[in-house]
Amino acid sequence: MAKSLWQPPRLRTAEENEEERRATWLELFYDLIFVAAIAEVSHYLNEHVSLAGFFGYVLLFVPIWWSWVGATFYATRFDTDDLGHRLLTLLQMIAIAVLAVNVHHGLGESSVGFALSYVTVRAILIVQYLVAGYHIPAARGLTTWYATGFSIAAAIWLVSAFLPLPWRFAVWLLAFIIDFGTPLTAGKLVAQIPPSFSHIPERLGLFTIIVLGEAVIAVVRGVAKLEWGASSAIVAVLGMIVAFSLWWIYFDSVDGSPLRAMGVGRMGIGLTWLYSHLPLAIGIAAAGVGVEHIIISSKTGIALPATQRWLICSAVAICLISLAAIHLITCTLGTTRRRKILAAYRVGSAAFIMVIAIAGGALSSIAVIGLVAVACAVQVVLALIATHHAQPEPSC
Structure with missing residues (x-):
């Protein structure tokens, strides 16, 4: 269909079909x-x-x-x-x-x-x-x-x-x-004039997919630089588990309910939700780089260098803390108490991963990424348990 040369901007969020808005x-x-x-x-x-x-x-x-x-x-x-x-x-x-x-x-x-x-x-x-x-x-x-x-x-x-x-x-x-x-x-x-409560969550989800895709590419790139071997394959699989776990716990709860706070002037909640996506994206992309370096280091058979250990651990910890902030204010995840529990899970896992960064100087590349992958996978299990039969909080 041919497009008109020019139309004056219109207020999309005031249209009756706004709830159907998609990218x-x-x-x-x-x-x-x-x-x-x-x-x-x-x-x-x-x-x-x-x-x-x-x-x-x-x-x-x-x-x-x-x-x-x-x-x-x-x-x-x-x-x-x-x-x-x-x-x-x-x-x-x-x-x-x-x-x-x-x-x-x-x-x-x-x-x-x-x-x-x-x-x-x-x-x-x-x-x-x-x-x-x-x-x-x-x-x-x-x-x-x-x-x-x-x-x-x-x-x-x-x-x-x-x-x-x-x-x-x-x-x-x-x-x-x-x-x-x-x-x-x-x-x-x-x-x-609030933003679209259906369109923005979808768009932020798509950007999250972009950075997750870059993390996956980094894993593939790391393996491609080496001759295929058991150690590099194990690290690559564990790296994919980390990426998949982050995808799971984000997209199983992606929702625009915090954004609705903007509609009543509560900008702090809506923008906390929005701005938390920045460190999440930073952490996901950085985690991909960290896995790529770990794959290469896995061929040496020695302890993972400190800079690489700190990179992967800090990146994943940033992701989990960001997810804690997002889940704490996402009303569809359940009551305030349930959301606090979910946030505590994320922060606790992030703390465990940072302990690995601090005290894991003698750990091999496989051990480091293995522990990080387990910490992320546990989040998926805990999320499944915590959100089972969860009901949105009416006050939200």
Whole structure:
């Protein structure tokens, strides 16, 4: 079906069929560029397995994730899928591709290109919000708030391109605070025009699938670098168990009930749910890199190097703590007490895994990944037990 050249933005969340909203083909195609971006930032971590390297990986990961969130939350409210929107989406995809190209040296010689490409992504989003506010008076308060906050953050990113290292990165952190704080301080405006309660959980689930896919690719890549053997095969299988367990305990409970809190102005709950997906994505992708390194180390027959042990343990622990936060506020998982129990399971397992990181200096690669896999698999079993016959809490 031919698309009209241009349609004014409309308020999608006010439509009667909003409950039937699903990801569009354009959104799914848009996600593909983030497959490349996640692959590049994971490759950066793969070559910088250290504490400093991990912090650098996080610093590069956040703009990628926030770019995706920005486009997704705009689309859930105002997407028209006309020719104009498609062309702006194409421009965003090109800017994200440039962002991905600059990731490899994004904290060094390519940091200017990284910053400018991110500014371009945000500038397109700001224009979209201004146009939406112009055509939809009911949404003008929200769109103006978002456009203002995001513009300030984008301007700071632009200024950072002219600053020397490492001051450039300090300015990035300031911009992040403004970017993330803009939705947090939009309380009543978001309550008037909340995001789609069906569309956003699906979209975040799809992004989680992207990072899980990168983790699986990392496992395959690790095995492909070696001659096939029993040790590498065992580590690969255990790595897949970790990924599958994380998939299970996330997607068995993925739900937009915390997001509904935004509809009554309780931004803290809704944004805690949303922002918890950031460390979850960071942890999943990092865990894939960790498994890849463990597969290679499994051929040496000696204790797993400390940097690699800390990487896999910290990454999986971050995932479990993020899931604890998500499950604690997901009302469909049952009563407050039941959700606290589930969260305690996740935190307890994360603590056990960190003990391995601290005290597992003599453990082999198979022993480390084996214990991590068991800790994750136990979460699946406990989740099945805890959620059996669970009923949503009416107060939610």
